[in-house]
Amino acid sequence: MNVTYNWLKEFVDFDETPDELAALLTMLGLEVESMEKLGAGMDDVVVALVEEKRQHPNADKLSLCRVNNGTEVLDVVCGAQNFKQGDTVVLAQTGAVLPGDFKIKRSKIRGEESCGMLCSEKELGLAEESAGIIVLPPAFAPLGTPIFAALGLKDTLFEIGLTPNRSDCLSVIGIARDIAAKLGLKVKYPQTALVEGPEAVGSVIGVTIENPDICPRYAARYISGCTIAPSPEWLVKRLNAIGIRSINNVVDVTNLVMMEVGQPLHAFDCDRLSEKRIVVRAAGDGELFTTLDNQPRVLTAGDLVICDAERPVALAGVMGGLNSEIEGTTTTILLESAFFKPAAIRKTAKRLGLHTESSHRFERGIDIDNVTRALDRAASLIVELAGGVMALGCLDVYPGKSERAAIPFRPEKANELIGINLERQLIIDILTRLECLVTECPDGSVTVIPPHYRIDIEREIDLIEEIARLNGYDKIPATMPVARVVSDRPTRHQEIEKQLRNLLVNNGMTEIINFSFTAPEAAGKLLLNDNDPRRLAIRLANPLVDEQSVMRTTLLPGLLETTAKNMSFRSLDLKLFEMRRVYLPGEGEDMPHEPLCIVGALSGSRDGDGWSRPNELVDFYDAKGIVETVLDFLDIGGVTWVNDNPEPYFHPGKSCRILAGRDCIGSVGELHPTVQKNFEIEKPVFCFELDFEKLVKYSRTKKTITAPSRFPDSTRDIALLIPDELAAAKIVDCIKAEKAKEIEHVQIFDVYRGKGVAEGYKSVAVRIRYRSFERTLADEEISSLHNKIVASLTDKLQITVR
Amino acid sequence: MREQLEQLRTGALQSIATAASVEQLQEIRINLLGRKGELTALMKGLGSLDASERPIVGQLVNTVRDVIESALGGAIKAAEEKAIAVRLQSERIDTSLPGRHPLKGTKHPISLVIEEICSIFAGLGFSVAEGPEIEHDWYNFEALNFPPEHPARDMQDTFFVENNLLLRTHTSPVQIRTMLKQKPPVRIIAPGTVYRCDSDATHSPMFHQIEGLMVDSGVTFGDLKGILTVFTNQLFGQKTGVRLRPSYFPFTEPSAEVDIACVICGGKGCRVCKNSGWLEILGAGMVDPEVYRHVQYDAEDISGFAFGMGIERIAMLKYGISDMRLLFENDVRFLRQF
Structure with a gap:
């Protein structure tokens, strides 16, 4: 709603300056979003009298004038012809700024001093075109009066951002009424004389x-x-x-x-x-x-x-x-x-x-x-x-004329809810100033009939708001609530979410946030099967663009687009993760599911370039390592990493799904070369994805802590020659299956292929650390146990010791 | 034997004096005082002496041993100190070279601001509540007193999904879900993702809000002002001016827009605050009785306030980010600065 200062002033006789009025309106909830002062910079454009006019000695078309601005007589050179000595004109004095940022300065024109300019309507921005300068009626206004004020053009335009409830202020009168109510003035309504x-x-x-x-x-x-x-x-x-x-x-x-x-x-x-x-x-x-x-x-x-x-x-x-x-x-x-x-x-x-x-x-x-x-x-x-x-x-x-109902109103309720302590009479005065009809009954109760134009006032609470508004929000003291103690600790879900975000960041991962909507083609770019449930995305009825028209069922497309975009900016060493919801349609009438998921992508250098180490590139095991860190942190045990049935977007030979028992909780792998190409990613990328809800489900809250043994340990290494296709993890599983309580730790510390190892085989070196909780183990004891384990390995896995 | 001892003493002191390293001195110790050492051998010979001579010679042996021990001790200490001095003299690294550390990871600024705001409100006794982003029209609008076809719905351009579902346009539906689940007192904040179909330099179709709700007996508008003053002072600094001015939201009454003194210019007026000296950062108000009616609370028994703020706006003010789009471009050169 646009309204001008002068127009408002026609209906209310306030003293406030435009700036003060803007502040007052804003604090009434009629927010002044912008203010434009019409005729700003034109105070030095004034009414003046041409006392003398003669020919410029050096220019045929110019005249030399002596112009009286009320306080002094100035020399002005003028090019217009449409005026004569004794005319009242408009003088832009030095210091005035005319439209187009045209600054008036003292100057010499063809050798003659000029201390200003006689103006045309065009030069003042009052007309598109004008022939000659303005010639005002004689004695139009006292000499020296700023012309915008003299013409009644000095004004301020307010642009008011109205909230939808204040339809009554979609008029000048409406805004004037609020000003009057605030200032305790009367509105001068326009008078209509019908003929x-x-x-x-x-x-x-x-x-x-x-x-x-x-x-x-x-x-x-x-x-x-x-x-x-x-x-x-x-x-x-x-x-x-x-x-x-x-x-x-x-x-x-x-x-x-x-x-x-x-x-x-x-x-x-x-x-x-x-x-x-x-x-x-x-x-x-x-x-x-x-x-x-x-x-x-x-x-x-x-x-x-x-x-x-x-x-x-x-x-x-x-x-x-x-x-x-x-x-x-x-x-x-x-x-x-x-x-x-x-x-x-x-x-x-x-x-x-x-x-x-x-x-x-x-x-x-x-x-x-x-x-x-x-x-x-x-x-x-x-x-x-x-x-x-x-x-x-x-x-x-007007067939069904209706009267407005009276609203029962409790002044004390207003004080109570706002947290102020106004006199009853002041509250009633405020409502009366708003042109409400207030009736005080003998029993002390109050009813209020709001003015017909305030269709937003229907309930007691609406009146209470008016009290707060007119009295001023700035007059309400800030207090702290006296409230009952309610404090629930964060849910397990919230706590784990926060912990995992910290864990990933502490492991060098940078968090990204992508839009929840994606392109329908994303599923295809991931090579998802036609019957993959992740193809069943929730569609928006009114998307802004097609690339943002379906709710994502997997976080991978966003992650991969982010990866590609960063690589295109030559940020090649990337460790990114996103922890956000995905959106899966509900069954039948059910609400959609919005489970939280985690995805990560690693590419480029492992630790960044540096003088102190070889520049190693990340690989599958870095991605897996992050996942293991997460699983370890949450104490999720019994996890297996399976190669069969790989995710379509991963390299089938360099990826696996992660099972907790039989439940798939995520996957990790190198991005399939076709998917890499689909997303225009320059370099190999290693990704993981985890189902947050399942992580929470399988996370063990209570860790079992054992006191460490006080006896010395002893380690034994074995190098085993195993067929390439046999999972090295089987060796560790097999050793652990022995359930010997003296085995403290089993670790694969080297895998070797090449010279000295037959084609199709790999050499796996395993270190077993033995230790007892009860005593120092004798050399012979350990050797005997170790030999038994080696025998069991060669027997069960059909492998040979190197 | 006495001569032997004397000889041993002289010889020992001489070789200690000329020894060049800790290792040599240790060797001398073993040769003299070790299990098979010379002095040890002499001591073993004491038994063959006369009983009268034994204490005297024994005394002498002890003296010689003490002398040697003390000389050795001193010499070893000196040699060790010298060795350390030599080592310190010879070992030098270039400490100007950068240290060795893993790549740094960072949280997204949106996460950082959400965590900070949640922790401020946790200190004020507010717990965190959540709700779905794909929401029913009833929770997002109707229960919040936006009747169908009401112009207030124009304030929030909505993305629609089928079956009367939509992408929530604000976090306010969490208010409804919370109040339907529990009786007062309620004191929650609800951070979350919200959506409006609007996209330009200052609007993102997806953004984040934090909603707050407190309902109890006797909660006042002054309390709302108090809580928000404490909050803004903690978030932006102790002396941040706070201003509430009347506004309108269908689900609160009285309603307010909350401004803070411009954190860029300190209230003097600048480009960011459009020369007003104030920055609008949140909307708030007393919960409208109509909302209580929808959740079967009795407005005569309780009162409360709600507030909501845009996280992006606060992140932009806190970190001096001028273009909201930077927050969703995920350029690591931007993200790694947090």
Whole structure:
């Protein structure tokens, strides 16, 4: 909502400066989003008198003037010809800044001193073109008066961001009322003096409402014999100041009154209305109508149309029709002022994408009691500006007039909820200043009837808000609540989420956050099978772009896109993870599932480049290592790493799924070369993905802690020659299966292929650490146990000791 | 024997004096005092002496041993010190070379801000609640007093999914879910991801909010002001000015926008605060009775406040980030700075 300082001042007599007024409005909840000072920098452009004018000695087309600005007489060189000695003119003195950042400076023109400039309308930004300088009427204003003030053009434009509840402030009067209430001043409402002709309105025009549920009130006036013409300058300037284009005297009046009092109005060319009749009815499904922006519209049964005896002439509350609009030749006018139900107007405007000043007001709700007042004001202004005769009376069809209900109100409740302690009388005063009708009953109870224009006030709480607002939020003391202790510790889920984020970061991983929506093609790029459940993504009905049209079922695409993008910026050493939800459709009517998942990607150098170590590249085991760190941290035991049935997006020979018992809790592997190509990733990437919900499920909360043995350990190494396809982990499993309590630790410390090892075989070196909790183990004891283990290995796994 | 001892003493002291290293001195010790050492051998010979001579010679042996021990001790200490001095003299590294450490990992700034805000509110007795991101229209709008076809719905451009589901446009539905699950007192904050179909330099279709809700008997608007003042002071510094001004949300009344004194210019006016000196950081208000009706709370018995803030905005202010899109581009050159 745009409004100017001067316009507001017409209705309330406040002393505040524009800056103070802006602060006051903002603290009333009418947020001033921007402020534009019209005529800023023009204080040095003043009314002046040409006391002497003579020819410039060195230039034919220039004159030398002696100009009186009220305090001194200055020399000014001027090029215009349209003035004479003794004229009152406009002088831009040194220091003035004209539109276009044109600074006026003392200068010499062809050898003659000039201390300013005599201005044209164009130079002041008051007109598009102008011939010569401004010559004001004699004694227009005291010499030295700033011209913008003298012309009444000095003003400030406020752009106010209104919240949807304050439809009453979609007018200058509405905002003026709030200012008046805050400052304890009276609003000066515009006075309308109606001059009506003898002819009764009902004998000329007729109005029928077929749908009073959507249009509970429709009022009209009739004016004949008027002349359509351009609006007078004051009206054009007023509308221009708030960003409305002038059309003609009649249309401009409807816009002016709408801005002034908040009632949208529409003027029809009455001669173009069949039978000069108005019928308000629901549109037919598929009915066609051309709005005055010359757009054909297809209507539906939910839309309300204003019709004449034959056809629609306006889309109710939204826009008039091309077939009945005011034209240059129009002489008779039917002026409409009505109330339409917000929901219906909103539906129509939204469906047609047609948002107008009128629909904006009807959608938010206007003041049904103001319908005829606005109509009278507009009709008399039209007669004043366009001439003609107004028919006698107003045709007001208002079948179900309703009174506003009184709201029971407890002043002490207001104090209690806000946390203040205002006197009862002050509370009642505040409501009275808001034009509420406050009734104090003998039993001390209070009822309040809010003013008709405040449709947002319906309940006690609405009144309490008004008390807080008018008294000022800044006057409410900040207190700390006295409340019962409620403190739940974080859930296990929340705690583990936080711990894992810390763990991953401490292991060198950088957290990323991608959008929850992705492209439908992502599943294909991952080579997911046609029947993979991850292809069943939840779709958005109204995505912004196709690449963000489905909710992600896996975090991998985002991770891989991030990887590719970073590599393209030459960030090649990457350790990324994302811990976010995925979105899986629910069964039938169920809500979708939103389990938390973790994915990670590693690529490039393991520890970053450096002088102190070889630059080693990450591989599968770095990714697996991170997963193992996570599993170890959560104390998830009994995990197996299986190669069969690999994920389609991983290298089948360099990936595995992670099972806790038989339940798959994630996977780890090198990215499949095709997937790498699909995502335009330059270098090999090693990824892992973990199902967070399952991690929580299998995490053991209570760790069993044992005191360490106090006896010395002894280690034995074995080198085993095993077929390439045999998993080295089997050796460790087999050793552990012996369940010898003296085995403290088993570790594979070397895997070797090549010289000295036959083709198709690998040499695996295993270190076993023996230790007893009871005593120092003798050499012979250990050797005997060790030999037994070696024998068992060669026996069970059919492998040989090197 | 006495001469032998005397000879031993002289010889020992001489060789101690000329020994060049700790190792040589240790060798001397073993040769003299060890199990098979010369002095030990002499001591073993004491038994063959006259009983009258034994104490005197024994005394002498002890004296000689003490002398040697003391000389050895001194010499070893000196030799060790010398050896350390020599080692310290000879060993030199270039300490200007960078240290050896694993690559640094970082949390996403959104996570950092959420953690910080949650921990501030944990200190004020608020626990963390969560809710679904794909939400029912009822929780996201209707129970929060946004009737169908209400203009307030225009404040939040919504992504729709089928079956009356949508992507939640704010974290406020968690209020409803929490109140339906438990009776007062309620004191929660709910961080989460939210969505609006809007995308430009200042709007992201996905962003994050933190919702707060406190319901108990006798909670006032002044309490809301108090809690938010404590919170903003902890988040932005002890003396951050806080201003509440009237606003409108369907689910709170009275409602407020909460501004803090601009953290960039300190309130003097700059580009970031559009010369107002204030930055809007959250919306808040007293829970509207209509919301209580939907969750079967009795508005006559209890009162409470709710507030919500955008995490991206706070992250941008805290870290001086000017373009919100940086937060979702995941460029490691940006992320590694946190």
